[in-house]
Amino acid sequence: MQDFKREIALLLAEQLPEGLELDLEEMIEVPPKPEMGDYAFPCFKLAKYLRKNPVKIAEELKEKLEPRGVIADIQQIEAYINFFIKKSEFSRQVLDQVLRHPDDYGSQQIGANKTIVIDFSSPNIAKPFNIGHLRSTVIGGALKNIFEYLGYEVQGINFLGDWGTQFGKVIYAYKLWGNKVDLSQEPIKQLLKLYVKFHEEAEKNPELDEEARAWFRRLEEGNPEARKLWEKFRKITIDELKKIYDRMGIEFDEYSGESFYSKKADEVAARLEEMGLLQESEGAMIVDLSEYDMPPFIVKKKDGTTLYAVRDLAAAIDRYERFGFTQSLYVVGQEQTLHFKQVFKVLELMGYEWANRCVHVPFGLYLFSGEKMSTRKGKVIFLEEVLDEAVSRVREVIEEKNPGLEEKDKVAEMVGVGAVFFADLKNTRIKNVPFDYDKILSFEGETGPYLQYTHARITSLLKKGEEQLDLDKIDFDQLKEPEEMAVIKTVGEFPAKIQEAAQKLEPSIIAKYLISLAAAFNTFYNAHRIITDDLTLTRARLALALAVKITLRNGLKLLGIKAPDQM
CATH class of the missing domain: 3.40.50.620 (HUPs)
Structure with missing residues (x-):
């Protein structure tokens, strides 16, 4: 979240020499493991200005820094200074942003008054x-x-x-x-x-x-x-x-x-x-x-x-x-x-x-078997036939798994077309993609249907707990388990991922992000009951689930994929 990064950057700036031509906020990273903190500041670039070993810079800087505001703890690991944000504040800021602006969570105005032409x-x-x-x-x-x-x-x-x-x-x-x-x-x-x-x-x-x-x-x-x-x-x-x-x-x-x-x-x-x-x-x-x-x-x-x-x-x-x-x-x-x-x-x-x-x-x-298609030779696969095949396979799965589902044809169309889209967009765009019907239309693993099913599962869960959910009475202190914090962190990354996808012209960044979000939620879902006997805890966890649903839906929409409420 930019507010946390901004506060960390201000804290660092107070202890660094004036005139450094560095964007401290831009340099702040998210560590690969949660035990390493919520944010990390690498000191390698400072070595050029301070003429010291990056590890030595980190050690000296750590001694000058004191936790304040939303920062609960500061640690130094090698050439990195790691910052730990207060859990309740982290949860409140991230979830509040999602829940108060569900239809446009992640949207920004950095492109105001600018035009992009896309051919x-x-x-x-x-x-x-x-x-x-x-x-x-x-x-x-x-x-x-x-x-x-x-x-x-x-x-x-x-x-x-x-x-x-x-x-x-x-x-x-x-x-x-x-x-x-x-x-x-x-x-x-x-x-x-x-x-x-x-x-x-x-x-x-x-x-x-x-x-x-x-x-x-x-x-x-x-x-x-x-x-x-x-x-x-x-x-x-x-x-x-x-x-x-x-x-x-x-x-x-x-x-x-x-x-x-x-x-x-x-x-x-x-x-x-x-x-x-x-x-x-x-x-x-x-x-x-x-x-x-x-x-x-x-x-x-x-x-x-x-x-x-x-x-x-x-x-x-x-x-x-x-x-x-x-x-x-x-x-x-x-x-x-x-x-x-x-x-x-x-x-x-x-x-x-x-x-x-x-x-x-x-x-x-x-x-296709290492060769590309040739219209001259008539060696083509019609896109409409691929979409039809995907929808047909989804329809068969629905009949087998959930024959009582309402609007089967509509859901099959959403999931089938979404499967074909996501199978393409999850790949880094510059790579060649071997055409494999079974892989493109697979509904297991890192696929569009997996994300859509996660969205539908959360929708069902929220329906069961709709009487307990009250967005005006969320106690963010309840969300402190590692699995909960992993979900909240991932939800909070969404706006930055959209910017990164735009900067790199790479939609796969959002596709891969959504897979990580669904995985984090399903880990949480399997580790903890969401609807419990404790109303305060239930309310907080339902709010977390709703935030994931909103983010999944918005992310899929960016990829041109619909998010069904039932599957």
């Missing part, structure tokens, strides 16, 4: 929403929730891949074989079949690729037939995508796409030429980035068509002009790391001082 999900039109799109969607969705909770104005943008040569392929494939497909039934799967067939046939007849490029040129030039087919495919795709986004609870402030920036890309290319940044290379027009140890940034191909890289430049410029963002985040796979380094460098060379506010948020891929 995430961004599937291609005329292609299925497959499991490969899940990572960008849930990571971006979680970051959007996190930044909004911290008070930022957030613009969530779904930047659709709706332009480029691939659409020449889809258009030409539809003209060749479209009479054999029915786009009124599962239209995306039908378009995928056409796309796969095109690549199979193009391997035998390379002239098909030339025809596809010609159709894309027609599309860029505004050919009515090409434009009509493209608009048809785009509308079909967005309509299907919105159904899945609604199911996932993912919202965007706008759907845009590369097509919107096709004309603006020509303006950007002209500007690059005016600035003397463009040069010809083997018939193509490029920005030479060899000075920055990067390959050339291709602006136009030999046939004069622009590439998606230039459309990314146009989109970045447009977003800054519209939003004046503090940061613009691109939640895109790590295989695009070089691309974004190039885009940001070219923006910098164009003189945009805000170029360093553009940040690539890379993530690993789902792997």
